[in-house]
Amino acid sequence: MTIKEAQNEIIDEFALFDEWMDKYEHIIELGKDLPIIKSEHKTEENLIKGCQSRVWLHADLSNNNILFTADSDAIITKGIIALVIRVFSNHTPKEIAESELFFIDQIGLKEHLSPTRSNGLLAMVKQIKMYSIAFQAKA
Amino acid sequence: METKTNIIDLESIRKDFPILTRKVNGKPLIYFDNGATSQKPQAVIAAIEKYYTLENSNIHRGIHTLSQEATEAYEAARNTVQHFLNAEHSKEIIFTSGTTGSLNLLASSIGKKHINQGDEIIISTMEHHSNIVPWQMLCEEKGAILKVVPINDKGEFLMNEFENLLSDKTKLVSVTHVSNTLGTINPVKEIIAKAHQKGALVIIDGAQAVPHTKVDVRNLDCDFYVFSAHKMLGPTGVGILYGKESLLNDLPPYQGGGDMIKTVTFEKTTYNELPHKFEAGTPNIAGGIGLAAAIDYMNKIGVDKIEAHEHELLSYATKEIKQIEGIRIIGEANNKASVLSFLVDGTHPSDIGMIIDKLGIAIRTGHHCTEPLMDRFDIPGTARASFAFYNTIEEIDTFIHALKRAIKMLL
Known part of the structure; x- marks a missing residue:
């Protein structure tokens, strides 16, 4: 599945929810289900510090695909992270670098990527792009 | 429980603040972020x-x-x-x-x-x-x-x-x-x-x-x-x-x-x-x-009356919030102004803040520009409701109800 297809799949999934509560409950469930980042990767170096919540992001290159693992101390943030990782993880650096992130806006969670929220999500998305550029340069 | 305080004429005071009539996320605004900034009366x-x-x-x-x-x-x-x-x-x-x-x-x-x-x-x-x-x-x-x-x-x-x-x-x-x-x-x-x-x-x-x-x-x-x-x-x-x-x-x-x-x-x-x-x-x-x-x-209005009404709001909110399981109040000084900082076991303050915002309630979450104080309590931040004299007992009831709903979603 391409990055674009993965995002469209999420948009379809969220189209089922009429109420913000259902949407948030789903995100909270995703947050609870997010595979736990290995504790040795929950380092200060991998920490993206927001004013509201903290996010850890780790990247590994395997067979020219980047595998992301992440965590947050806030569950809603963590749920959105689960979606972002589902979209970007296991793609080549080139695919990630050239991709556009549009699903968050489309599923009505735009405010979570706003710089005013400072929950670390926006910084995490930037960091994902940085990794893709860095891994491309290494290749 | 007597839910009206008679210290100030709330009905008339609330009319002086145009913003209090607006809706947020489809719900009547409940503004409990007065510690960050207060709302402004028409006179100002x-x-x-x-x-x-x-x-x-x-x-x-x-x-x-x-x-x-x-x-x-x-x-x-x-x-x-x-x-x-x-x-x-x-x-x-x-x-x-x-x-x-x-x-x-x-x-x-x-x-x-x-x-x-x-x-x-x-x-x-x-x-x-x-x-x-x-x-x-x-x-x-x-x-x-x-x-x-x-x-x-x-x-x-x-x-x-x-x-x-x-x-x-x-x-x-x-x-x-x-x-x-x-x-x-x-x-x-x-x-x-x-x-x-x-x-x-x-x-x-x-x-x-x-x-x-x-x-x-x-x-x-x-x-x-x-x-x-x-x-x-x-x-x-x-x-x-x-x-x-x-x-x-x-x-x-x-x-x-x-x-x-x-x-x-x-x-x-x-x-x-x-x-x-x-x-x-x-x-x-x-x-x-x-x-x-x-x-x-x-x-x-009278600063003494403002203080007395806010004190009632704080006492009532403190009493009500303490009945919620897993609540920890940060700041329990004997002499307190109308600030209620709290944590809920197993939840992050920002998650609480985000959900109750969807219910029209504005509180602040985070370290409140007091990081060394957060370190003193060994916590990353708190959720903080801060009351002003234009707030009401009914608003606190709505807030407590919303808080319970948020906790239920998060746990």
Whole structure:
């Protein structure tokens, strides 16, 4: 599945929810289900510090695909992270670098990527792009 | 439970605040983020509008009628602040950009005049970053030492620890009157008296006190008292530095520019008298006028009544929130202003804040610009509901209900 297809799949999934509560409950469930980042990767170096919540992001290159693992101390943030990782993880650096992130806006969670929220999500998305550029340069 | 308080006429007061009629996320707004900034009554909005519509002109320098009117309005605002604080002279009232601006002014001017290598400055654990960082910067510049008074688990200032820190080396004590994160009301009068016995100057950060309680700077005998207009119904971008006349006269100016000078030649500039010495450049004229309108409005209601109603709100909210399982209140001082900081076991404050925002309720979550205080309690942050006199018991009921709903979703 391409990055674009993965995002469209999420948009379809969220189209089922009429109420913000259902949407948030789903995100909270995703947050609870997010595979736990290995504790040795929950380092200060991998920490993206927001004013509201903290996010850890780790990247590994395997067979020219980047595998992301992440965590947050806030569950809603963590749920959105689960979606972002589902979209970007296991793609080549080139695919990630050239991709556009549009699903968050489309599923009505735009405010979570706003710089005013400072929950670390926006910084995490930037960091994902940085990794893709860095891994491309290494290749 | 009696759900109405009869201290103030809430129905009529709420009509004075246009924003309280708006909806957020489809729900009637419940604004419990008053510690960050208060809402503005129509009287303040109208005063600012009137100034720009009919009186706008630069002050202290025009021969024309408009400039004289603007100057009079601005100076009348200064007098209003003087009476509000019970200061002896209006020239002891310096307009600044806010509490942070006032504290930076003091750090600069007191630093130049009074702080030398090895001198000590005392603050407390519960200070806002604005009352930490300027002193850290000054200490670094001068080789002075910053000492911090610890607090107990209830969030109370430890007076005997303070006394132990006080010495002949103490040149300055700068503490908050009311903690923005905990709500603790500090025994500032006692702190001031003890500091004066050692010959230290005392600054009181009143940003969270003036919206809620009567402040009398002469009774307190503080050397300096600082606050912002926007937390007490006034506009943003304007604040006050009160200082005793003799001390202000003694301090060097802060910023150079227009209005703060008597004469300027390329060889030597002589400085203007108080209060203008500390007010370089065109000030926030509309802001000062708006602040005076805010004070007039508060006086009309009565600061004592505001305090009494807010106390009821806090007591009721505290009692109700304690019934929720897993609640931990951060800040349980015996003497508290209307701030309720809390955590819920197994949840993150930002998740709570996000969900109840969807229900139209505005609270603040995070470290509240008091990171060292969060470290003291070993927590990353709190959720904080802070009440103003226009809030109601019914709003607290809705908030408690929303909080329970959020917890149910999150756990």
